[in-house]
Amino acid sequence: MTLPPTPKAPAWMQKAHWVANPVGYMESAKRQCGDIFTAKVGPQGTPLIYIDNPQGIQQILTKDTKELTAPGSVNGLLQPLIGDYSVILLDGASHKRQRQLLMPSFHGERLRSYGDLICNLAQQVMGRFSVDASFFARPAMQEISLLVILQAVFGVTQGERYERLKDLTSQLMDFFSSTAKSSFLFFPILQQNLGPWSPWGRFLHVREEIDKLIYAEISDRRQQDNSQRTDILSLMMSATDESGEGMSDRELRDELLTLLFAGHETTATSLSWALYWTHRYPSVLAQLQEEIASLGDHPDPMQIIRLPYLSAVCNETLRLYPVAILTFPRVVPENTSFHLMGYDIPAGTLLMGCIYLAHQREDIYPQPKQFQPERFLERQFSAYEFLPFGGGVRRCIGAALAQMELKLVLATVLSNYQLVLAEKKPVRPQRRGVTLAPETGIRMKLAGLRKQPSSTLAATRV
Ligand code: HEM
Incomplete structure (x- = not known):
């Protein structure tokens, strides 16, 4: 049995390259090895197989679990944060059960009810900037997405508990904003509580405070009638499995x-x-603003999310630099081997769909480094050519919410504010913890208002 080819550099050098510059590592490995390669970047030199060929990706994402498993235990480093019962750490029947309990909260009518909330939160955050003010897009967008999670998912919207949760959850997420800060997750030896000022001690303290607030909220909800509530926590509390x-x-x-x-x-x-992309290319911005304006002054959020050019812009954004570079791993079960693209992959090997490289394939996306939303209007891509949310049994549970949020926040911002990109150089992607993100905070300037605040998209719908 032979593993697919590996880049020429020794394992330690491959790992250093992967950690410091994941895009550079993947592109160089692809040039040397082709559509499937062995990345020597895993813990203790464990080989990982990266695939960007759509047929290969389809094979690993759709195989029956007897041929390939999708174990949660390989994501064990997240346990200190998300706990033993997280859907990300479960596998087999318990993973399936947990997904069945969670999925209905993220679909259909329930999801649609968050449309106005998302537009309002985007207004609330952006409305704080005054004309001519410079600001960074990243923290502003982070605040919007945190508020959406607290209000739509946790269902906590005001009061002391809300303020405390807002502050503590943003502190908790800050631990994962860079590889350096989150290194204690990757290296368990650093998980030493040396008092409140040590990184691990601080992490444990923040987590404990959040837990107290969450358990208090759950306890209150258990005593209330939640039938009228639409937040995801209430829905999760009312969900039952086949055995009730x-x-x-x-x-x-x-x-x-x-x-x-x-x-x-x-x-x-x-x-x-x-x-960044919409303000880098004025013609894209103009076309998008025109499309949104065609819906009139007070469009329904559900009309907005169906706009074709807006959808194409959001898809192209998710294609060019996907936030998640890889799918979660699939593993060849014991005492078997797995035939993939001419290789017999031995038991225990980890296989991952390489989302970044799949989205950069020249045969599928001509001029892949160019931001060209039109490609999504001209052609349909298969679920294994375009997969920002992964696929198969671990496909992202929040994909529909994320896509809706992306469209509604973008539409709210672009229809109400005239922004200018204030970055002097092109912005490249770089590692941010386990994800890929812009290397800067995306500096922008608020040049003016496109509508008076009283007639804004969101304000009219409260
Ligand atoms: C643009 C935003 C997002 C992107 C690009 C993204 C991407 C992904 C990817 C690639 C996976 C792994 C899929 C696989 O291995 O096949 C994943 C899993 C997951 N995502 Fe997302 N995600 C996003 C937003 C969200 C949101 C908003 C939520 C929920 C509020 C969410 C919840 C989850 C969960 C719970 C899993 C684990 C599923 C499982 O293990 O079964 N994601 N996501």
Whole structure:
């Protein structure tokens, strides 16, 4: 049995390159090895197989779990944050059960009810900037996405508990904003509580404070009639599995932190890129503003999310620099081997769809480094050619919410504010914890208002 080719550099050098410059590493490996390669970047030199060929990706994402498993244990480094019951850490039947309990909250009518909320929160955050003020898009988008999670997912909208949660969850997420800061997750030896000023001690303290607030909220909800509430926590509390069992307090807490962790940074990063690209190319911005304006002064959020050019701009944003570079790993079960693209991959090997490289394929996306939303109007891409949210049994649970948020925040900002990109040089992607994000905070300037605040898209719909 032979593994696919690996780049020429020794394992330690590959790992250093991957950590410091994931895009450079993947592009160089692809040039040397082609559509499938062995990346020697795993813990203790564990080989990982990266695939960007759509047929290969389809094979690994759609195989029956007897041929390939999608174990949660390989994501174990996130356990200190998201807990043992997080859907990300479960596998097999318990993973399936948890997904079945969570998925209905992220679809259909329920999701649609968050449209006005998202537009209002975008207005609330952007409305704080005065004309001529310079600001960074990243923290502004991060604040919007945090408020969406607290209000739509946690269902906490005001009062002392809301203010405390806002402050503490943003502190918690800050631990994961860079590889350096989150290194204690990657290196368990650093997980030493040396008092409140040590990184791990501080992390434990913030997590404990958040847990107290979450358990207090759950306890209050258990005593109330939640039938009229539409937030995701209430829906999760009323969901039951086939045997009539609901989620325990611990499960609810772990899933709330999972949704915060998986949904906050990812959405904020995509929004920051969307603002960057639309302001880098004036013709894209003009076309988009014209399309949004065609809906009239007070469009329904559901009309906005169906706009074709807006959808194409958001898809192209997610294609060019996908926030998640890789799918979660699939593993070849014990005592078997897996035949993939001419290789017999041995038991225990980890396989990952390489989302970044799949989105950069010249045969599928001509001039892949160019931002060209039109490509999404001219052609349909398969689920294995365009996969910003992964696929198969671990496909992103929040994909519909994230896409809706991306469109509504972008439409709210572009229809109300005249912004100018104040970055002097092209912005490149760089590693941000386990994700890919702009190398800067995306400096912008508020040049003027396109509408008076009283007639804004969101304000009219409260
Ligand atoms: C632009 C924003 C987002 C992107 C690009 C993104 C991308 C992804 C990707 C690539 C995966 C792994 C899929 C796989 O291995 O096949 C994933 C998993 C997941 N995402 Fe997202 N995500 C985003 C937003 C969200 C939001 C808003 C939420 C929830 C509030 C969320 C919740 C999750 C969860 C719970 C999983 C784990 C699913 C499982 O293990 O079964 N994500 N996401």
